[in-house]
Amino acid sequence: MYRILQLQVQTKIEDLLKERYGISLANLAMELPPKIELGEIALPLAFELAKRLKKAPRLIAQELQPAFAEIPGISSVEIAGAGYLNLKLDRPSMVQRMAADEHASVGGRGFRLVEHTSINPNKAAHVGHLRNAILGDTFARMLKKDEYKPGWETGVQNYIDNTGVQVADIVVAVTNLLGLSLDGVRAWMEELRRQGTRLDYACWDLYAQVSQWYQADAPRLAERRQLRLDTLHAIEAGGNDMAEIADLIATGVLRRHLETMERLGIEYDFLPRESEILHLHFWERARSLMIERGVLYLETEGKNKGCWVMRRAISAATGVELSADGPDEDAKIIVRSNGTVTYVGKDIAYHLWKFGLLGKDFGYAKFRSYPSHTCWVSTTHGAGVGSDQQPTSESHPVRGFGHADAIYNVIDSRQDDPQTQVKESLRALGYTEESDAFTHLNYAFVGLTTRTAQELGYVLSEEEKARNFIEVSGRKGFGVKADDLIDRMIEAARKEVDTRHPELELAERDEIARTIGVGALRYFLLRFTRNTVIAFDFQEALAFDGETGPYAQYAAVRAANIFRKAGVEETDALEDMALLDPKRDLAPLLEGEEGAGIWEVWLTASRMSLVLEQAIAAAEPAILARYAFLLAQQFNNFYPRHHILTETHPTRKTLLLSTAAVARRELVRVLGWLGIGVPAAM
RNA sequence: GCGCCCGUAGCUCAGCUGGAUAGAGCGGCAGCCUCCGAAGCUGUAGGUCAGAAGUUCGAAUCUUCUCGGGCGCACCA
Numbered sequence: 001m002y003r004i005l006q007l008q009v010q011t012k013i014e015d016l017l018k019e020r021y022g023i024s025l026a027n028l029a030m031e032l033p034p035k036i037e038l039g040e041i042a043l044p045l046a047f048e049l050a051k052r053l054k055k056a057p058r059l060i061a062q063e064l065q066p067a068f069a070e071i072p073g074i075s076s077v078e079i080a081g082a083g084y085l086n087l088k089l090d091r092p093s094m095v096q097r098m099a100a101d102e103h104a105s106v107g108g109r110g111f112r113l114v115e116h117t118s119i120n121p122n123k124a125a126h127v128g129h130l131r132n133a134i135l136g137d138t139f140a141r142m143l144k145k146d147e148y149k150p151g152w153e154t155g156v157q158n159y160i161d162n163t164g165v166q167v168a169d170i171v172v173a174v175t176n177l178l179g180l181s182l183d184g185v186r187a188w189m190e191e192l193r194r195q196g197t198r199l200d201y202a203c204w205d206l207y208a209q210v211s212q213w214y215q216a217d218a219p220r221l222a223e224r225r226q227l228r229l230d231t232l233h234a235i236e237a238g239g240n241d242m243a244e245i246a247d248l249i250a251t252g253v254l255r256r257h258l259e260t261m262e263r264l265g266i267e268y269d270f271l272p273r274e275s276e277i278l279h280l281h282f283w284e285r286a287r288s289l290m291i292e293r294g295v296l297y298l299e300t301e302g303k304n305k306g307c308w309v310m311r312r313a314i315s316a317a318t319g320v321e322l323s324a325d326g327p328d329e330d331a332k333i334i335v336r337s338n339g340t341v342t343y344v345g346k347d348i349a350y351h352l353w354k355f356g357l358l359g360k361d362f363g364y365a366k367f368r369s370y371p372s373h374t375c376w377v378s379t380t381h382g383a384g385v386g387s388d389q390q391p392t393s394e395s396h397p398v399r400g401f402g403h404a405d406a407i408y409n410v411i412d413s414r415q416d417d418p419q420t421q422v423k424e425s426l427r428a429l430g431y432t433e434e435s436d437a438f439t440h441l442n443y444a445f446v447g448l449t450t451r452t453a454q455e456l457g458y459v460l461s462e463e464e465k466a467r468n469f470i471e472v473s474g475r476k477g478f479g480v481k482a483d484d485l486i487d488r489m490i491e492a493a494r495k496e497v498d499t500r501h502p503e504l505e506l507a508e509r510d511e512i513a514r515t516i517g518v519g520a521l522r523y524f525l526l527r528f529t530r531n532t533v534i535a536f537d538f539q540e541a542l543a544f545d546g547e548t549g550p551y552a553q554y555a556a557v558r559a560a561n562i563f564r565k566a567g568v569e570e571t572d573a574l575e576d577m578a579l580l581d582p583k584r585d586l587a588p589l590l591e592g593e594e595g596a597g598i599w600e601v602w603l604t605a606s607r608m609s610l611v612l613e614q615a616i617a618a619a620e621p622a623i624l625a626r627y628a629f630l631l632a633q634q635f636n637n638f639y640p641r642h643h644i645l646t647e648t649h650p651t652r653k654t655l656l657l658s659t660a661a662v663a664r665r666e667l668v669r670v671l672g673w674l675g676i677g678v679p680a681a682m
Numbered sequence: 683g684c685g686c687c688c689g690u691a692g693c694u695c696a697g698c699u700g701g702a703u704a705g706a707g708c709g710g711c712a713g714c715c716u717c718c719g720a721a722g723c724u725g726u727a728g729g730u731c732a733g734a735a736g737u738u739c740g741a742a743u744c745u746u747c748u749c750g751g752g753c754g755c756a757c758c759a
Contacts, residue, residue, distance in 0.1 A: 034703080050739075051738095080702075165759045303757090337757060338757075413687075416685090445752095493721095500719085528694090533752070540694070547694095550721055553721085566718080618698080636722060639723085645718045
């Protein structure tokens with residue numbers, strides 16, 4: 001609702017400036033004044049104009065002042081400070097329009113593809129992976145089409161690197177350390193299942209063991225490294241026992257990852273796998289395209305002689321002149337002199353596919369069912385559904401897969417460099433629109449606080465003790481496993497629920513604890529902005545007070561309790577607002593100090609679509625998370641000041657009830673986008 | 683060496699494209715359960731926004747430099 005008014009003010013200003021001064025401003029600043037008494041929209045416009053008009057800001061503000069009063073919904077305009085134009089909103093009309101659920105539409109067109117999680121399928125997921133998946137899932141939820149975001153189609157995919165060296169390591173571990181054959185691996189996996197041991201946990205330890213084993217025997221180091229390389233090549237080639245073992249384990253671990261993520265409400269539509277990218281020869285197609293367009297060339301001199309290379313994005317972007325004589329030594333190697341392709345090369349091919357530019361497609365098979373949809377996996381079988389053929393819903397996840405209009409890759413910022421390479425290669429190929437629609441949704445990694453590291457039994461060196469975080473290491477088997485963390489979160493919530501609600505059924509308490517534990521975890525990983533390094537700490541994560549998920553959930557639960565006790569439906573309370581006379585009934589109740597407190601709840605609620613828009617534009621879920629907290633805070637602040645159930649004045653009671661209803665409505669909505677549920681009680 | 687990111691209250695973090703007395707949460711201190719649930723609320727102390735210079739009517743925010751910290755730059759995948 002707030003956004004609707006902002007847009008009207010913006011249009012007004014544009015018209016006014018053109019008509020009166022014959023100028024237009026590139027971007028118009030509109031702020032929330034520091035105090036609600038000053039108004040609801042602050043325009044530092046006069047300061048900006050002062051430069052161009054060579055006039056005092058206050059004078060300009062005075063000239064513009066009368067024009068804003070014409071906008072419906074604006075009640076008055078005041079000049080403050082050195083020339084701020086402060087607009088005051090017509091509170092009663094705003095409240096009534098909010099009660100009717102008016103919001104600016106944030107939608108757009110096209111298919112948006114979000115890729116996240118992408119955990120190597122050779123060990124259990126850890127906290128770092130959770131940050132990735134929760135960030136990606138939240139962003140996908142934010143983009144998902146609904147009544148406020150018409151037009152958008154979204155898809156979520158999880159890229160599986162099932163042929164990488166990490167998978168080779170785990171194959172070496174089971175074949176050499178455990179001495180198993182293909183049949184032996186099958187039996188081993190069956191045995192684990194019988195024991196109730198999670199495959200990904202077993203692999204977590206094996207991966208750490210094999211990493212040690214490579215280096216344990218110095219004279220045999222080279223031999224073991226070679227074994228690893230041979231295993232990798234066998235997996236890549238396919239059609240042998242090693243590849244079969246790799247597939248068994250990778251698929252098994254992948255299934256576990258999906259189970260872990262489902263505990264957090266995270267689902268996927270499609271799982272493209274590296275094995276299919278290899279076997280369907282995506283790279284070969286990309287390669288000829290790149291050579292044809294002069295993006296990829298054979299280096300004939302210098303240190304990269306014999307390699308196919310690409311000019312580095314930075315040199316291209318900054319227009320660094322290459323010396324005419326020597327070779328571009330800084331160029332990125334795409335194909336090694338032995339003919340093998342690097343990761344960036346494969347990734348370029350993969351991204352051409354994402355935008356439908358490769359002229360090739362995966363085959364698709366159903367992999368897993370969620371209550372509301374199917375998750376597909378890539379196959380070589382039935383591949384080659386070209387862009388000219390219409391895939392059916394029985395053979396293909398969604399039409400947009402492989403034909404995205406915009407993509408968002410949720411990947412650690414340590415991958416900034418290669419991601420830029422891929423993005424720029426699209427530009428170099430002439431696909432500028434696609435390159436612009438390529439967003440690397442990067443984020444800083446998750447470490448552990450020294451306290452938590454020690455708690456996990458990790459012995460710190462003096463150097464490490466001085467740092468404020470310790471990096472997790474899969475190779476050392478050191479880190480916080482995702483499932484363990486989720487278990488602990490739920491357990492901690494369960495303890496609280498048990499003491500507060502011993503009267504509830506066991507199953508009910510379980511469900512509440514699950515919702516709270518997951519909510520706390522999701523909020524904890526979302527409240528940090530993306531480029532903040534998180535030093536994970538159990539004590540902090542398990543806190544349920546203050547700026548946490550449970551705080552926001554609690555506000556929503558308390559609001560719901562009011563309606564339960566009053567025997568009134570929230571929607572009815574909101575509908576009743578339309579019956580009130582704005583001037584006679586509402587205006588007096590929204591004035592003064594007390595009225596301002598109530599009005600502030602409505603104002604905050606009315607900013608929902610604006611905040612969502614900002615969070616999407618910045619690709620920053622933390623903006624939305626913090627807004628959820630603010631909304632909860634506003635409600636918790638309002639709550640003890642007004643005792644709704646005992647209120648005797650009828651119009652006042654209607655307003656108070658609908659204030660609780662509107663706060664809850666927007667809070668539940670926003671928490672939904674954050675993937676945080678609201679329990680029945682807490 | 684080159685590139686990217688960061689340095690804000692005791693701690694953990696916000697601070698949007700420069701704008702009004704720099705904000706939260708935790709922790710500290712002092713209070714609030716005979717009224718919709720205290721996972722809550724109220725009050726209070728606490729900051730030279732790493733440092734310096736510059737641009738500007740105005741800088742935590744933009745530019746440059748210095749100091750301190752992190753990450754990435756390989757014919758490994």
